[in-house]
Amino acid sequence: EAGVAQSPRYKIIEKRQSVAFWCNPISGHATLYWYQQILGQGPKLLIQFQNNGVVDDSQLPKDRFSAERLKGVDSTLKIQPAKLEDSAVYLCASSLRSGGGSSYEQYFGPGTRLTVT
Amino acid sequence: AQKVTQAQTEISVVEKEDVTLDCVYETRDTTYYLFWYKQPPSGELVFLIRRNSFDEQNEISGRYSWNFQKSTSSFNFTITASQVVDSAVYFCALSEPGANSKLTFGKGITLSVRP
Numbered sequence: 001e002a003g004v005a006q007s008p009r010y011k012i013i014e015k016r017q018s019v020a021f022w023c024n025p026i027s028g029h030a031t032l033y034w035y036q037q038i039l040g041q042g043p044k045l046l047i048q049f050q051n052n053g054v055v056d057d058s059q060l061p062k063d064r065f066s067a068e069r070l071k072g073v074d075s076t077l078k079i080q081p082a083k084l085e086d087s088a089v090y091l092c093a094s095s096l097r098s099g100g101g102s103s104y105e106q107y108f109g110p111g112t113r114l115t116v117t
Numbered sequence: 118a119q120k121v122t123q124a125q126t127e128i129s130v131v132e133k134e135d136v137t138l139d140c141v142y143e144t145r146d147t148t149y150y151l152f153w154y155k156q157p158p159s160g161e162l163v164f165l166i167r168r169n170s171f172d173e174q175n176e177i178s179g180r181y182s183w184n185f186q187k188s189t190s191s192f193n194f195t196i197t198a199s200q201v202v203d204s205a206v207y208f209c210a211l212s213e214p215g216a217n218s219k220l221t222f223g224k225g226i227t228l229s230v231r232p
Contacts, residue, residue, distance in 0.1 A: 031218075033219070040224070040225075041224055041225070042121075042208050042210070042223055042224050042225055043162070043208075043220070043222050044222070045219040045220070048219055056219060089160060091162065093162075095218075105152065105164045105167050106164070106220060107164060108154075108161055108162035108163075108164075109161065110159065110160055110161045111160045111161065113160070
Protein backbone atom coordinates (compact mmCIF):
# COMPACT_ATOMS: atom_id res chain seq x y z
CA GLU A 1 0.00 0.00 0.00
CA ALA A 2 1.40 3.37 -1.02
CA GLY A 3 1.91 5.90 1.74
CA VAL A 4 1.09 9.58 1.87
CA ALA A 5 2.86 11.42 -0.95
CA GLN A 6 3.99 15.03 -0.74
CA SER A 7 5.80 17.37 -3.10
CA PRO A 8 8.05 19.16 -3.30
CA ARG A 9 10.35 17.85 -0.58
CA TYR A 10 12.25 21.12 -0.28
CA LYS A 11 11.47 24.69 -1.21
CA ILE A 12 13.39 27.92 -0.74
CA ILE A 13 11.63 31.21 -1.42
CA GLU A 14 12.06 34.85 -0.54
CA LYS A 15 9.68 36.58 1.81
CA ARG A 16 6.54 37.94 0.19
CA GLN A 17 6.64 35.26 -2.50
CA SER A 18 3.99 32.58 -2.78
CA VAL A 19 4.38 28.82 -2.53
CA ALA A 20 2.15 25.76 -2.85
CA PHE A 21 2.46 22.26 -1.47
CA TRP A 22 0.72 19.15 -2.73
CA CYS A 23 -0.44 16.05 -0.87
CA ASN A 24 -1.89 12.76 -2.03
CA PRO A 25 -3.28 10.72 0.89
CA ILE A 26 -3.46 6.96 1.27
CA SER A 27 -6.13 5.56 -0.99
CA GLY A 28 -9.47 5.33 0.75
CA HIS A 29 -8.59 7.67 3.59
CA ALA A 30 -11.39 10.16 4.07
CA THR A 31 -9.61 12.49 6.48
CA LEU A 32 -6.65 14.65 5.53
CA TYR A 33 -4.59 16.90 7.79
CA TRP A 34 -1.98 19.59 7.22
CA TYR A 35 0.46 20.23 10.07
CA GLN A 36 3.20 22.80 10.50
CA GLN A 37 6.32 21.67 12.35
CA ILE A 38 8.73 24.40 13.38
CA LEU A 39 12.25 23.25 14.20
CA GLY A 40 12.46 21.80 17.71
CA GLN A 41 8.71 21.56 18.20
CA GLY A 42 5.95 19.05 17.70
CA PRO A 43 3.64 19.34 14.69
CA LYS A 44 0.75 21.79 14.98
CA LEU A 45 -2.49 21.24 13.09
CA LEU A 46 -3.29 23.85 10.46
CA ILE A 47 -6.36 22.37 8.81
CA GLN A 48 -8.36 19.14 8.76
CA PHE A 49 -10.56 17.92 5.92
CA GLN A 50 -13.18 15.20 6.04
CA ASN A 51 -13.64 14.23 2.38
CA ASN A 52 -13.69 17.66 0.72
CA GLY A 53 -15.18 19.57 3.65
CA VAL A 54 -13.23 21.51 6.28
CA VAL A 55 -13.60 20.14 9.82
CA ASP A 56 -11.14 22.41 11.63
CA ASP A 57 -9.15 25.37 10.37
CA SER A 58 -9.03 27.28 13.65
CA GLN A 59 -5.22 27.51 13.64
CA LEU A 60 -4.80 28.37 9.98
CA PRO A 61 -3.56 31.96 9.44
CA LYS A 62 -6.26 32.70 6.92
CA ASP A 63 -4.83 36.04 5.86
CA ARG A 64 -1.97 34.23 4.13
CA PHE A 65 -2.65 30.50 4.17
CA SER A 66 -5.28 28.66 2.14
CA ALA A 67 -5.99 25.01 1.47
CA GLU A 68 -8.33 23.01 -0.64
CA ARG A 69 -9.17 19.40 -1.20
CA LEU A 70 -10.99 19.06 -4.46
CA LYS A 71 -12.89 15.83 -5.08
CA GLY A 72 -11.99 14.62 -1.61
CA VAL A 73 -8.62 13.17 -2.59
CA ASP A 74 -5.55 15.36 -3.27
CA SER A 75 -4.98 18.55 -1.37
CA THR A 76 -2.94 21.71 -1.84
CA LEU A 77 -1.76 24.14 0.81
CA LYS A 78 -0.77 27.65 -0.30
CA ILE A 79 1.03 30.48 1.42
CA GLN A 80 0.78 33.97 -0.06
CA PRO A 81 2.68 36.06 0.83
CA ALA A 82 5.26 34.11 2.82
CA LYS A 83 6.92 35.48 5.94
CA LEU A 84 10.21 34.51 7.56
CA GLU A 85 8.34 32.80 10.41
CA ASP A 86 6.69 30.41 7.94
CA SER A 87 9.99 28.52 7.65
CA ALA A 88 9.05 25.03 8.82
CA VAL A 89 8.28 21.52 7.68
CA TYR A 90 4.75 21.11 6.36
CA LEU A 91 3.41 17.65 7.00
CA CYS A 92 0.40 16.05 5.41
CA ALA A 93 -1.32 13.15 7.13
CA SER A 94 -4.34 11.01 6.42
CA SER A 95 -6.53 8.67 8.39
CA LEU A 96 -9.27 6.25 7.52
CA ARG A 97 -11.83 8.65 8.89
CA SER A 98 -12.55 10.71 11.95
CA GLY A 99 -15.53 10.71 14.25
CA GLY A 100 -17.72 7.80 15.23
CA GLY A 101 -16.49 7.89 18.80
CA SER A 102 -12.96 6.88 17.95
CA SER A 103 -9.68 8.41 16.95
CA TYR A 104 -7.89 6.70 14.13
CA GLU A 105 -4.16 6.65 13.69
CA GLN A 106 -2.83 9.19 11.27
CA TYR A 107 -0.24 8.30 8.67
CA PHE A 108 2.20 11.01 7.71
CA GLY A 109 3.97 11.92 4.51
CA PRO A 110 7.68 12.86 4.32
CA GLY A 111 6.92 16.55 4.58
CA THR A 112 7.99 19.64 2.67
CA ARG A 113 10.80 21.66 4.21
CA LEU A 114 10.17 25.35 3.49
CA THR A 115 12.85 27.96 3.97
CA VAL A 116 11.84 31.60 3.65
CA THR A 117 14.77 34.02 3.24
CA ALA B 118 -7.48 22.47 26.74
CA GLN B 119 -5.33 19.48 25.94
CA LYS B 120 -1.63 19.48 26.67
CA VAL B 121 1.22 17.00 26.31
CA THR B 122 4.47 17.45 28.20
CA GLN B 123 7.66 15.65 27.32
CA ALA B 124 10.03 17.02 29.93
CA GLN B 125 13.10 15.25 28.57
CA THR B 126 14.49 17.02 25.52
CA GLU B 127 17.55 14.94 24.66
CA ILE B 128 18.66 11.50 25.82
CA SER B 129 21.89 9.79 24.87
CA VAL B 130 22.53 6.11 25.61
CA VAL B 131 24.97 3.45 24.56
CA GLU B 132 23.68 0.59 22.43
CA LYS B 133 21.99 -2.23 24.38
CA GLU B 134 21.00 0.06 27.22
CA ASP B 135 17.32 0.33 28.16
CA VAL B 136 15.77 3.79 27.91
CA THR B 137 12.42 5.22 29.02
CA LEU B 138 10.81 8.22 27.38
CA ASP B 139 8.34 10.07 29.59
CA CYS B 140 5.02 11.57 28.58
CA VAL B 141 2.54 13.42 30.80
CA TYR B 142 -0.77 14.65 29.44
CA GLU B 143 -3.63 16.92 30.49
CA THR B 144 -7.21 16.68 29.32
CA ARG B 145 -10.67 17.29 30.72
CA ASP B 146 -12.17 14.52 28.65
CA THR B 147 -12.92 11.10 30.09
CA THR B 148 -12.48 9.52 26.67
CA TYR B 149 -9.28 10.24 24.83
CA TYR B 150 -6.53 8.56 22.85
CA LEU B 151 -2.78 8.56 23.30
CA PHE B 152 -0.19 7.97 20.62
CA TRP B 153 3.54 7.63 20.16
CA TYR B 154 5.23 8.55 16.89
CA LYS B 155 8.86 8.18 15.82
CA GLN B 156 10.51 10.75 13.55
CA PRO B 157 13.81 9.48 12.11
CA PRO B 158 16.24 11.83 10.38
CA SER B 159 14.36 11.32 7.11
CA GLY B 160 11.56 13.40 8.64
CA GLU B 161 8.55 11.15 8.20
CA LEU B 162 6.49 10.55 11.34
CA VAL B 163 6.03 6.83 11.93
CA PHE B 164 3.06 5.62 13.94
CA LEU B 165 4.05 3.35 16.84
CA ILE B 166 1.01 2.86 19.07
CA ARG B 167 -2.49 4.08 19.90
CA ARG B 168 -4.05 3.58 23.31
CA ASN B 169 -7.56 4.59 24.41
CA SER B 170 -8.27 5.92 27.89
CA PHE B 171 -10.28 2.86 28.91
CA ASP B 172 -7.49 0.42 28.27
CA GLU B 173 -4.80 0.68 30.92
CA GLN B 174 -3.21 -2.62 30.06
CA ASN B 175 0.46 -2.24 29.35
CA GLU B 176 1.61 -3.29 25.91
CA ILE B 177 4.77 -4.90 24.64
CA SER B 178 5.81 -5.12 21.02
CA GLY B 179 9.24 -6.63 20.55
CA ARG B 180 11.75 -4.32 22.22
CA TYR B 181 9.11 -1.63 22.74
CA SER B 182 6.79 -1.40 25.73
CA TRP B 183 4.32 1.19 26.94
CA ASN B 184 3.19 1.93 30.47
CA PHE B 185 -0.15 3.79 30.69
CA GLN B 186 -1.05 5.08 34.15
CA LYS B 187 -4.24 7.09 34.34
CA SER B 188 -3.66 7.95 38.00
CA THR B 189 -0.58 9.96 37.09
CA SER B 190 -1.71 10.94 33.56
CA SER B 191 1.37 9.35 32.09
CA PHE B 192 2.03 7.22 29.04
CA ASN B 193 5.70 6.25 29.11
CA PHE B 194 7.60 4.42 26.41
CA THR B 195 10.50 2.04 27.08
CA ILE B 196 12.95 0.71 24.53
CA THR B 197 14.78 -2.39 25.74
CA ALA B 198 18.26 -3.16 24.46
CA SER B 199 18.42 -0.01 22.36
CA GLN B 200 19.96 -0.05 18.90
CA VAL B 201 21.53 2.65 16.75
CA VAL B 202 18.47 2.52 14.46
CA ASP B 203 16.36 3.70 17.37
CA SER B 204 18.00 7.12 17.11
CA ALA B 205 15.18 9.54 16.28
CA VAL B 206 12.86 12.12 17.75
CA TYR B 207 9.93 10.55 19.60
CA PHE B 208 6.63 12.36 19.99
CA CYS B 209 3.80 11.62 22.37
CA ALA B 210 0.39 12.89 21.24
CA LEU B 211 -3.17 13.14 22.55
CA SER B 212 -6.51 13.33 20.77
CA GLU B 213 -10.20 13.32 21.52
CA PRO B 214 -12.64 11.08 19.71
CA GLY B 215 -15.08 12.74 17.40
CA ALA B 216 -15.11 14.58 14.13
CA ASN B 217 -12.26 16.81 15.20
CA SER B 218 -9.71 14.20 16.20
CA LYS B 219 -6.68 16.41 15.82
CA LEU B 220 -3.48 15.35 17.52
CA THR B 221 -1.90 17.55 20.17
CA PHE B 222 1.80 16.77 20.20
CA GLY B 223 4.47 17.19 22.82
CA LYS B 224 7.73 18.87 21.89
CA GLY B 225 9.47 15.57 21.29
CA ILE B 226 12.47 13.78 22.77
CA THR B 227 15.65 13.39 20.75
CA LEU B 228 17.12 9.96 21.41
CA SER B 229 20.68 9.25 20.37
CA VAL B 230 21.93 5.69 20.60
CA ARG B 231 25.71 5.43 20.34
CA PRO B 232 27.42 2.25 19.17
